[in-house]
Amino acid sequence: MDKVPMTSTGMRILILGGTGEASALARSLAGRPDLSVVLSLAGRTAAPKAEPVPTRVGGFGGADGLARYLDAEGVDRLIDATHPFAATISANAARAAAQAKISLLAIRRPAWTRVPGDRWIDVDSMEAAAAALGREARRVFLTIGRQEAAAFAAAPQHRYLARSVEPLGDLLPVPHLTALEARGPFDMEAEAALMRANGIEVVVSKNSGGAATYGKIAAARDLAIPVFMVRRPAKPDVPSVPDAEGARRWLGLGDHAAPSTLRAV
Numbered sequence: 001m002d003k004v005p006m007t008s009t010g011m012r013i014l015i016l017g018g019t020g021e022a023s024a025l026a027r028s029l030a031g032r033p034d035l036s037v038v039l040s041l042a043g044r045t046a047a048p049k050a051e052p053v054p055t056r057v058g059g060f061g062g063a064d065g066l067a068r069y070l071d072a073e074g075v076d077r078l079i080d081a082t083h084p085f086a087a088t089i090s091a092n093a094a095r096a097a098a099q100a101k102i103s104l105l106a107i108r109r110p111a112w113t114r115v116p117g118d119r120w121i122d123v124d125s126m127e128a129a130a131a132a133l134g135r136e137a138r139r140v141f142l143t144i145g146r147q148e149a150a151a152f153a154a155a156p157q158h159r160y161l162a163r164s165v166e167p168l169g170d171l172l173p174v175p176h177l178t179a180l181e182a183r184g185p186f187d188m189e190a191e192a193a194l195m196r197a198n199g200i201e202v203v204v205s206k207n208s209g210g211a212a213t214y215g216k217i218a219a220a221r222d223l224a225i226p227v228f229m230v231r232r233p234a235k236p237d238v239p240s241v242p243d244a245e246g247a248r249r250w251l252g253l254g255d256h257a258a259p260s261t262l263r264a265v
């Protein structure tokens with residue numbers, strides 16, 4: 001694990017990141033002499049976009065390891081700005097903050113909700129999505145993480161277009177696979193064109209929420225294509241806000257409106 005000591009001045013803030021919200025918050029706090037901010041990444045992406053605050057990469061060693069880090073670095077505020085599907089780190093953050101007796105805020109991006117025209121089939125996991133695709137061969141657009149793509153090896157009869165940020169490698173050993181490496185945001189027109197060009201009949205997506213990857217959902221609706229929508233895992237019920245601006249307010253740096261707290265989604 002890379003260790004980035006915080007500087008000695010001001011309020012010490014650790015942001016657990018890997019999301020657009022974490023990056024936006026880090027950028028908005030950068031360069032302030034009254035704050036010491038460190039952004040923490042898991043290290044899943046080989047070349048993450050550089051942000052203008054000190055960044056550490058790699059796990060802490062569970063909740064206890066994170067609690068030790070918070071203690072050793074004298075962190076005052078912990079902000080869990082991780083992805084809605086990163087459940088382990090959020091559970092660790094809640095435990096570690098309680099252990100280290102420091103304030104924790106979560107940025108919980110609102111989930112997408114159905115609108116008229118959506119043809120969603122809700123499923124609980126990637127494995128459930130793979131099974132629900134059925135026996136008959138279909139042209140499937142997988143817009144999920146590379147690790148999760150492995151679940152679809154159990155359904156090799158389909159033709160897959162699999163898009164991920166990092167190369168898939170041999171994680172999805174099926175006879176008909178087109179692998180695409182790309183990082184969002186993706187707009188609706190481009191998503192619709194991609195789906196048409198590949199004759200896509202069904203989309204598999206996590207309910208990630210947010211605007212950056214909503215284009216495929218809007219495109220599927222437009223093309224009347226069903227979406228197997230994987231439900232979010234449970235996250236701890238801690239004080240939370242929907243976005244980076246809410247986190248700035250919680251830190252006392254926003255427009256001084258009352259901090260909004262939402263229940264975990």
Ligand code: NAP
Nearest residue numbers: 017018040041042059060061062082083085086087088089
């Ligand atoms: P996860 O299952 O909740 O976490 C697994 C382990 O990875 C954690 O126990 C922790 O290791 C380490 N970890 C996770 N986030 C970390 C962070 N920000 N800083 C330091 N260590 C971290 O997480 P995941 O689903 O694999 O996601 C990994 C990262 O990718 C997260 O930061 C998340 O925000 C980002 N991300 C995830 C998804 C997704 O769909 N899951 C999508 C986009 C971005 P230790 O226990 O050793 O501390």
